[in-house]
Amino acid sequence: MSEDATPAARRARRGSGAVTLHEVARLAGVAPITASRALNTPSQVSAELVRRVTEAVASTGYVPNRVAGGLASARSRLVAAMVPTISGPVFLGTVRALNEALVAQGYQLMLGQSGYADSREDALLEAIISRRPDGIVLTGITHSPLGRRRLLASGIPVVETWDLTSTPIDMLVGFSHSDVGRAVVNFLWANGRRRLAMIGGDDERSMRRQQAFHTAAQAAGLPAVPVITVPAPTTLKSGRCALSELLLTSPDVDAVFCSSDLLALGVMTEARVRGVAVPGQLAVVGFGDLEFAADLDPALTTVRIDSMAIGRQAAQFIVDRAEGREVTSRVVDVGFSIVQRDST
Amino acid sequence: MSEDATPAARRARRGSGAVTLHEVARLAGVAPITASRALNTPSQVSAELVRRVTEAVASTGYVPNRVAGGLASARSRLVAAMVPTISGPVFLGTVRALNEALVAQGYQLMLGQSGYADSREDALLEAIISRRPDGIVLTGITHSPLGRRRLLASGIPVVETWDLTSTPIDMLVGFSHSDVGRAVVNFLWANGRRRLAMIGGDDERSMRRQQAFHTAAQAAGLPAVPVITVPAPTTLKSGRCALSELLLTSPDVDAVFCSSDLLALGVMTEARVRGVAVPGQLAVVGFGDLEFAADLDPALTTVRIDSMAIGRQAAQFIVDRAEGREVTSRVVDVGFSIVQRDST
DNA sequence: GTGAAAGCGCTAACAA
DNA sequence: TTGTTAGCGCTTTCAC
Numbered sequence: 162m163s164e165d166a167t168p169a170a171r172r173a174r175r176g177s178g179a180v181t182l183h184e185v186a187r188l189a190g191v192a193p194i195t196a197s198r199a200l201n202t203p204s205q206v207s208a209e210l211v212r213r214v215t216e217a218v219a220s221t222g223y224v225p226n227r228v229a230g231g232l233a234s235a236r237s238r239l240v241a242a243m244v245p246t247i248s249g250p251v252f253l254g255t256v257r258a259l260n261e262a263l264v265a266q267g268y269q270l271m272l273g274q275s276g277y278a279d280s281r282e283d284a285l286l287e288a289i290i291s292r293r294p295d296g297i298v299l300t301g302i303t304h305s306p307l308g309r310r311r312l313l314a315s316g317i318p319v320v321e322t323w324d325l326t327s328t329p330i331d332m333l334v335g336f337s338h339s340d341v342g343r344a345v346v347n348f349l350w351a352n353g354r355r356r357l358a359m360i361g362g363d364d365e366r367s368m369r370r371q372q373a374f375h376t377a378a379q380a381a382g383l384p385a386v387p388v389i390t391v392p393a394p395t396t397l398k399s400g401r402c403a404l405s406e407l408l409l410t411s412p413d414v415d416a417v418f419c420s421s422d423l424l425a426l427g428v429m430t431e432a433r434v435r436g437v438a439v440p441g442q443l444a445v446v447g448f449g450d451l452e453f454a455a456d457l458d459p460a461l462t463t464v465r466i467d468s469m470a471i472g473r474q475a476a477q478f479i480v481d482r483a484e485g486r487e488v489t490s491r492v493v494d495v496g497f498s499i500v501q502r503d504s505t
Numbered sequence: 506m507s508e509d510a511t512p513a514a515r516r517a518r519r520g521s522g523a524v525t526l527h528e529v530a531r532l533a534g535v536a537p538i539t540a541s542r543a544l545n546t547p548s549q550v551s552a553e554l555v556r557r558v559t560e561a562v563a564s565t566g567y568v569p570n571r572v573a574g575g576l577a578s579a580r581s582r583l584v585a586a587m588v589p590t591i592s593g594p595v596f597l598g599t600v601r602a603l604n605e606a607l608v609a610q611g612y613q614l615m616l617g618q619s620g621y622a623d624s625r626e627d628a629l630l631e632a633i634i635s636r637r638p639d640g641i642v643l644t645g646i647t648h649s650p651l652g653r654r655r656l657l658a659s660g661i662p663v664v665e666t667w668d669l670t671s672t673p674i675d676m677l678v679g680f681s682h683s684d685v686g687r688a689v690v691n692f693l694w695a696n697g698r699r700r701l702a703m704i705g706g707d708d709e710r711s712m713r714r715q716q717a718f719h720t721a722a723q724a725a726g727l728p729a730v731p732v733i734t735v736p737a738p739t740t741l742k743s744g745r746c747a748l749s750e751l752l753l754t755s756p757d758v759d760a761v762f763c764s765s766d767l768l769a770l771g772v773m774t775e776a777r778v779r780g781v782a783v784p785g786q787l788a789v790v791g792f793g794d795l796e797f798a799a800d801l802d803p804a805l806t807t808v809r810i811d812s813m814a815i816g817r818q819a820a821q822f823i824v825d826r827a828e829g830r831e832v833t834s835r836v837v838d839v840g841f842s843i844v845q846r847d848s849t
Numbered sequence: 850g851t852g853a854a855a856g857c858g859c860t861a862a863c864a865a
Numbered sequence: 866t867t868g869t870t871a872g873c874g875c876t877t878t879c880a881c
Contacts, residue, residue, distance in 0.1 A: 176579065176856090176857065176858085177579045177637070177660070177857090177858095178660065179659065179660070181857095181858060181859085182858065182859065183858075183859095191867080191868090192867070192868050192869080193858090193859080193860090193868095194859090194860070194861095194867080194868065194869085195866090195867060195868075197859070197860065198860095198866095198867085201860090205866075205867095206866070206867080207866065207867090210866085210867085222654070222655065222658050224631060224634045224635050224655065224659065225635050225858090225859085226576075226635065226637060226857090226858055226859070227635040227636055227859090228572055228575050228576050228581065228636060228637050228857090228858080228859090229576050229857070229858035229859040229860090229873090230858075230859050230860070231572050231859090231873090232570075232572050232573050232576050232857090232858080232859070232860090232873050232874070232875085233858075233859040233860040233861075233872080233873050234859080234860055234861075234873085235520065235521045235860095235861095235873070237572065239636075246601070247591055247597060247600060247601065247616075248594075248597050248601060250592075250594070253591060253592050256591060257590070257591065257592060257618070260617075260618050264625075264628075264629075269617070269632050269636075270616075270617070271615040271616070272591075272614075272615070272616035273604075273613070273614070274601070274604050274614075281608075284608075285608075287568055288613050290568045291568050291569050291570065291571040292571055292572060292583075292613075293521065293523075293570060293572050310566070311566065311568065314566050315523065315568065316521070316522065316523065396796055396797065396800075397796070397797040397800045397801070398796075398797070398799075398800040401800055423797070426797075427800065430800070430801065430802050433802060434802050452740055452741070452742075453740065453741040453742070453767070453770075455742075456740075456741045456742040456745055456771065456774070457741070457774065458774050458777060458778050520872090520873065520874085521873090525873095525874060525875085526874065526875065527874075527875095535851080535852090536851070536852050536853080537852095537874090537875080537876095538851080538852065538853085538875090538876075538877095539850085539851060539852070541875070541876065542850090542851085542876095545876090549850070549851095550850070550851085551850065551851090554850085554851085569874090569875085570873090570874055570875070571875090572873090572874080572875090573857090573873070573874035573875040573876090574874075574875050574876070575857095575875090576857050576858070576859085576873090576874080576875070576876090577856080577857055577874075577875040577876040577877070578857085578875080578876055578877080579857075579876095
């Protein structure tokens with residue numbers, strides 16, 4: 162496959178021993194830069210040379226070293242995304258769509274988990290910036306002032322997602338969590354429900370939905386809304402526990418808004434075990450419209466977020482910027498909708 | 506925060522304009538190499554100089570360029586992992602544990618999704634190798650001959666996971682899927698079930714469980730086992746559909762082994778809708794022991810895989826290799842267990 | 850304990 | 866269309 166030179170001889174003093182562009186160029190009888198062009202911008206090179214270089218690549222099994230390429234060109238073709246945890250199924254759609262859109266345009270996604278703790282978020286951010294990606298996508302992150310400063314100083318394009326704010330670092334794709342809280346109150350009211358409750362995770366965005374939900378119910382003249390907060394990430398179990406707790410203090414609630422579909426599944430499970438009819442006695446609304454929501458029994462009414470659209474738009478923002486295209490808008494509100502099914 | 510030189514002046518002809526080690530060294534009044542040592546191997550530098558360098562770092566907001574560092578040292582402190590899709594919750598535990606173990610030791614995880622198609626797997630593999638990571642973790646991947654050759658040629662440490670094979674590329678952490686199939690047959694037999702069925706995804710590992718399940722039932726003298734195969738990744742919906750289909754042809758089955766917990770949830774949902782009692786008329790066994798399994802109603806009996814242990818061991822293998830430690834064993838069988846709950 | 854020189858593998862800039 | 870030269874920012878090697 163290779164040549165007469167032994168690996169030991171090839172790796173004179175340093176280097177990994179892998180085939181380099183130099184080697185490929187030598188075999189094809191051209192200068193390294195020509196081999197580089199044949200591979201990256203073949204239109205600039207004669208067809209004959211492209212053929213010879215391609216052949217040399219095939220015969221050596223050459224895989225370009227993008228670390229070196231990135232250093233020389235200051236373009237890594239790498240995009241980093243930061244999520245609290247990949248276990249939370251909420252951002253899954255966004256990450257998948259982001260990955261697909263990036264791969265289709267020749268970029269690669271590097272995923273990092275920050276956890277729900279601030280300290281690790283800063284460490285991860287430094288690790289990310291130190292790789293000089295062409296863009297950074299932040300999903301559901303509340304960034305520390307230090308992180309914000311570092312991001313700004315790095316000059317790397319940043320897309321914040323899953324939220325709207327009046328002070329974005331750079332670009333923004335999201336929706337209003339307060340609007341969600343208010344919309345669900347209106348929806349339940351229109352469905353004849355009057356004794357509302359909410360169960361939500363303790364992350365910042367969920368808290369804003371809770372806040373708005375509470376306020377809107379009050380404004381509508383409804384009785385005080387019991388709110389149960391559970392630790393993020395939310396689980397089926399925390400949903401079950403929360404409903405138990407809720408029924409203890411407010412046995413007469415007739416509707417619950419859960420801050421995730423998984424939580425809603427937990428609530429419905431616990432309701433069934435306790436003989437509480439859904440939707441008869443209790444209406445349940447989820448959040449996220451995960452893939453399983455429509456197939457539950459009863460099918461779950463939930464707030465649908467176009468998670469994939471968020472990922473696609475984030476990819477577009479970053480690729481546009483990386484290719485030097487002019488970006489017209491830097492903020493996109495993807496909105497949301499309430500999908501009515503059998504649980505209300 | 507910065508100095509008198511404008512960004513424009515600093516970025517002479519090339520370069521990103523970010524603060525470099527050079528700059529830090531100049532501010533601290535030392536040579537660049539000393540600054541490098543102060544940051545990476547402080548024990549080799551006098552305390553006073555370490556202090557001055559640290560100060561210069563703080564005052565400039567310097568973030569090291571690990572692309573350059575990686576090129577010079579041939580060590581990236583980057584580990585790549587490849588999963589079919591992050592939507593499949595099965596590998597989530599592994600990825601999370603892998604990430605945690607790596608971060609704790611100063612490495613960073615780069616996650617790539619290959620999809621369930623071979624063509625993309627090869628492309629992703631090339632993209633990964635081109636970044637020269639210090640290790641590659643393959644999760645549930647059936648690699649093409651080309652991929653295998655590339656991996657071998659790259660010289661990068663590789664850990665294959667979630668399976669056992671007699672011909673590993675390099676290192677291996679997994680368990681026997683055939684053993685799982687056999688064990689579940691024995692388990693159901695011991696529970697008095699005789700008319701077994703199986704519902705599984707069409708990925709390779711699930712197929713091996715199906716095969717072994719089928720064969721073991723036959724060997725035990727049980728009636729022919731109906732096997733329903735659904736497309737991977739498996740969903741709640743495909744579980745519901747599969748049970749409907751199953752009951753059409755074999756209304757008398759008394760136990761179903763599902764190749765994922767999500768599938769099992771679908772089966773239990775459909776059973777409830779149809780008035781089929783679980784476990785009374787139908788025993789249900791899942792696979793994975795995902796977090797929600799214990800909290801379903803009825804609680805799900807399932808095959809428990811220590812997903813996190815797989816991730817931790819994979820991290821250990823790679824870090825050991827990267828630090829040049831001698832690796833005694835290259836293969837670890839983490840086994841599995843059957844967790845009996847209320848669905849059987 | 851500190852530094853000078855060289856080079857990792859590639860590509861931007863300039864030249865022919 | 867092709868090549869020469871000079872770095873990208875860091876760390877290795879070797880010398881003091």
